[in-house]
Amino acid sequence: MYSNDHLKNKNKIIIIDFGSQVTKLIARRVRDLRVYCEIINLNELQKIENFKNIKGIILSGGPSTVTQKIYPKISKKIFEKNIPVLGICYGLQLIAKVFGGKIKKSQKKREFGEAILLEKSKSILLKNFFTNKKAKVWMSHQDAIYKIPKNFKNIASTDNSKYTAIQNKNKRIYGIQFHPEVTHTEKGFKIIKNFVSDICKIKKNWVIGIEKKRIIHDLKKKIKKDKVICALSGGVDSSVVALLVNKAIKKNLRCIMVDTGLLRKNEFKKSYNLFKYKYKLNIKLINSQTIFYKKLKNVTDPEKKRKIIGNLFIKIFENEAKKFKNVKYLAQGTLYPDIIESRSATGSNTSKIKSHHNVGGLPKKMKLKLIEPLNELFKDEVRILGKSLGLDNSILKKHPFPGPGLAIRIIGKITEKKIKILQNADDIFIDSLIKNKLYDKIWQAYAALLPVKTVGVMGDTRTFEYTCLLRAVTSEDGMTAAKYNFNNEFLSKVSNKIINGVSGINRVVYDITSKPPSTIELE
Numbered sequence: 001m002y003s004n005d006h007l008k009n010k011n012k013i014i015i016i017d018f019g020s021q022v023t024k025l026i027a028r029r030v031r032d033l034r035v036y037c038e039i040i041n042l043n044e045l046q047k048i049e050n051f052k053n054i055k056g057i058i059l060s061g062g063p064s065t066v067t068q069k070i071y072p073k074i075s076k077k078i079f080e081k082n083i084p085v086l087g088i089c090y091g092l093q094l095i096a097k098v099f100g101g102k103i104k105k106s107q108k109k110r111e112f113g114e115a116i117l118l119e120k121s122k123s124i125l126l127k128n129f130f131t132n133k134k135a136k137v138w139m140s141h142q143d144a145i146y147k148i149p150k151n152f153k154n155i156a157s158t159d160n161s162k163y164t165a166i167q168n169k170n171k172r173i174y175g176i177q178f179h180p181e182v183t184h185t186e187k188g189f190k191i192i193k194n195f196v197s198d199i200c201k202i203k204k205n206w207v208i209g210i211e212k213k214r215i216i217h218d219l220k221k222k223i224k225k226d227k228v229i230c231a232l233s234g235g236v237d238s239s240v241v242a243l244l245v246n247k248a249i250k251k252n253l254r255c256i257m258v259d260t261g262l263l264r265k266n267e268f269k270k271s272y273n274l275f276k277y278k279y280k281l282n283i284k285l286i287n288s289q290t291i292f293y294k295k296l297k298n299v300t301d302p303e304k305k306r307k308i309i310g311n312l313f314i315k316i317f318e319n320e321a322k323k324f325k326n327v328k329y330l331a332q333g334t335l336y337p338d339i340i341e342s343r344s345a346t347g348s349n350t351s352k353i354k355s356h357h358n359v360g361g362l363p364k365k366m367k368l369k370l371i372e373p374l375n376e377l378f379k380d381e382v383r384i385l386g387k388s389l390g391l392d393n394s395i396l397k398k399h400p401f402p403g404p405g406l407a408i409r410i411i412g413k414i415t416e417k418k419i420k421i422l423q424n425a426d427d428i429f430i431d432s433l434i435k436n437k438l439y440d441k442i443w444q445a446y447a448a449l450l451p452v453k454t455v456g457v458m459g460d461t462r463t464f465e466y467t468c469l470l471r472a473v474t475s476e477d478g479m480t481a482a483k484y485n486f487n488n489e490f491l492s493k494v495s496n497k498i499i500n501g502v503s504g505i506n507r508v509v510y511d512i513t514s515k516p517p518s519t520i521e522l523e
């Protein structure tokens with residue numbers, strides 16, 4: 001594993017994760033303030049010996065309830081270290097419990113969704129947050145405090161719960177029932193900023209530029225004259241990894257590009273040319289379309305498709321890698337969110353690295369040591385890093401693309417003909433987005449091919465062809481997403497272009513569902 005030792009002495013905020021779906025967003029907000037932070041679980045908290053560099057602690061939300069006998073607890077000692085603490089949702093209830101407050105399951109109304117918060121008393125934490133003493137906030141809880149702990153003051157309420165925000169100013173302990181980290185809480189970032197800047201008073205000096213030099217320097221030191229292989233997909237993460245490692249060790253990096261035949265139209269060729277000729281990477285290209293199509297023949301189950309693709313990819317990669325002599329390391333684009341997701345929030349020791357979507361299982365089987373230079377970074381930070389490495393915009397700004405590729409965008413059986421149809425339709429859609437300057441406003445967009453054939457008429461001829469579904473969403477991190485609002489004229493034009501330009505499709509529909517309840521991909 002790539003060494004994190006350099007971070008031990010860095011001033012930081014720690015976020016103790018109690019399992020909320022949005023804990024990662026807290027870290028994102030803190031890092032947006034150019035302050036370094038780490039998400040840790042209760043096990044890791046226990047192992048911290050020296051709190052000197054920890055300038056603030058945030059207790060996240062989570063699904064547990066302090067009203068039951070067993071719940072994830074935190075020692076009162078944490079509050080005695082003279083470090084500011086902010087509890088969010090479950091974190092607030094935990095603070096109330098530790099300090100002798102009373103919490104119960106709310107009988108009247110569960111609060112899920114938007115609520116209006118009313119200011120009760122001035123507080124640094126809520127500075128610049130209210131407009132006329134009111135603010136829209138996002139709630140997601142069932143428990144409520146009904147007796148405030150001693151020495152705490154009520155600073156804000158909603159109609160349903162009195163103690164929605166509390167503080168002990170002397171001890172610098174704060175708790176809020178709502179989620180400031182989600183965008184539904186208007187100006188929620190102000191609360192994080194007030195806590196980090198005005199209460200914790202930590203210096204804002206987390207700059208990705210310094211990280212680049214440090215990462216390259218560490219890679220050189222670690223790898224020395226050894227050889228490294230890397231599966232290059234042409235996505236942002238693996239591209240940034242390849243450029244970083246290349247900067248550190250030059251020709252001793254061997255990149256392998258496996259063409260699965262499941263990428264967008266011409267995409268593989270474009271990426272290959274870019275890395276080979278612009279960045280002069282040492283790349284081996286493997287044409288594997290035929291075998292991928294063969295193995296996927298007649299498979300309809302989405303999970304089966306994913307497994308077949310994942311396993312085949314590993315097999316091909318392994319075979320190729322064996323041909324390189326004396327390889328010691330595998331470089332991989334694991335990101336910080338992958339690391340967080342891979343361990344359990346409440347600290348059981350069952351943590352394992354989540355099998356990476358694209359190259360899962362590689363390291364274990366191949367007995368190679370892992371190099372994960374991005375494992376402390378969020379996607380946005382990787383993009384900034386990529387930009388500073390001179391990575392081409394066509395890759396930097398590329399929408400996310402799933403490992404199994406078009407196979408999970410052709411619902412049902414996959415055939416070579418269907419892949420061609422979909423590639424052409426998708427190309428028209430994406431090209432229209434770029435030409436109309438919409439591509440960068442959208443988080444992810446794609447076309448999918450539905451296994452539904454319907455009747456149409458073209459000229460004087462009756463047609464019976466496939467339906468193409470278009471999807472375009474806005475999102476921050478893929479965890480939630482909303483449909484992009486195109487104007488009708490744009491959609492009509494794209495639909496016409498697809499139907500006129502792609503034989504095999506005679507109907508186009510636009511997916512208007514959000515995530516949740518739907519997911520971004522269809523399979």
Ligand code: XMP
Nearest residue numbers: 357358400401402403404478515519520521
């Ligand atoms: P869903 O469909 O779960 O997707 O809402 C969320 C984000 O993850 C991407 N995705 C994948 N990425 N391998 C990947 O590398 C996969 O198997 C995979 N499945 C979904 C999806 O495109 C979206 O950005």
